[in-house]
Amino acid sequence: MGGRDAGRIPSRAIGERMQGEKRMSEPFIFISHSKIREGKLEEFRSYVRDIAKMVETQEPRVIGFHAYANDDGTEVTGVQIHPDAASMESHMKLLRDKIGQSMQLLETSRIEIFGAASPGILAMMKQMANVPITVRPDHVGGFTRSNDVCLPGAVAEPAATGPYGAEDGV
16 A cells, blocks of 8 residues: 555545445434533543543543633533444443532533434433433434544545545535
């Protein structure tokens, strides 16, 4: 694998059905919106670093785990990306006690779920945070890149035909 193809990645969307290939399940994306309790920003930063390390080392299926604070450090949005709902359910069971600790630091105002949520996931979320939960279960399209194909300096190789390829005008 050298020459002109070195550093190139295929542009085919992950999950796109190819002949003889099983279609991957849609991703499960969890977004929480919370207020950081007064005076708890630094403690929350430490909490997130600890949880992120735990998730990274103990949950290899989790694709992304992030928290973003606003400019004045009073609000935070948590974003988790899982390959499927089963990964989220496993995550919640593993971290149930740690998630409870976050309630000392945050006041969650709403939760958004993108992907099909099982009744078990919804029940756990409602038990942990009695807030509005919006669910968008119908994944109508898109793709997810994995870290192993998003290498620095990689150049996407256009597909000869098909979705997002030359015939699509992209």
